[in-house]
Amino acid sequence: MIYTLIIGLIIIMMSSYVFMLEIKKKTYILSLKNNITEKSYNRETTEYLFSEMNKYVLSQNIDINRYELYKLFSSNPNKNKIGNEDYFIYYDLITDNFVVKQNYRNRQIKRDIYTYDFVDGKINYMYSYSKYN
Structure with missing residues (x-):
C-alpha cells in the first residue's frame, strides 16, 4: 500500500x-x-517622417532642387537624420536617395530606399526597393 x-x-x-x-x-x-x-512601425509613421523631412527642408529657405538639397545635407551632416534610434529617415549623400531605416534590438533589419522628385515646392518620395540584413 x-x-x-x-x-x-x-x-x-x-x-x-x-x-x-x-x-x-x-x-x-x-x-x-x-x-x-x-511590426512596431507602420505606413503612418513613415508618412510622418516624410512630412518632418519636408518641414526641415522647407524651413531652410532654399530653392528646392537636387543640387541645393545635396548642398544642404552635405553642409549639415548631423541634420541628415530625422526620427528616433529605431526608425528614422535620412538622406544618403552617396546614392542621392532618401532611406528609411528600421532597427530592431540595435541590429539593422530593413532599409527602404526612396527616390524623390519635386512637386509643388515639396519633396515627393517614391518607393524604390528594400534591403534586408
Whole structure:
C-alpha cells in the first residue's frame, strides 16, 4: 500500500514537471514568434517622417532642387537624420536617395530606399526597393 502511494506520487511529480517544461517551451516559442513578426512601425509613421523631412527642408529657405538639397545635407551632416534610434529617415549623400531605416534590438533589419522628385515646392518620395540584413 505504501509503495503504491510512493510510486503514484513519483509519477504525479514527473508528469507535472514534464507539463511545466512543455508550457515553458511553448511560451518561449510564442514570444520568439512575436519578436520576429512584430511590426512596431507602420505606413503612418513613415508618412510622418516624410512630412518632418519636408518641414526641415522647407524651413531652410532654399530653392528646392537636387543640387541645393545635396548642398544642404552635405553642409549639415548631423541634420541628415530625422526620427528616433529605431526608425528614422535620412538622406544618403552617396546614392542621392532618401532611406528609411528600421532597427530592431540595435541590429539593422530593413532599409527602404526612396527616390524623390519635386512637386509643388515639396519633396515627393517614391518607393524604390528594400534591403534586408
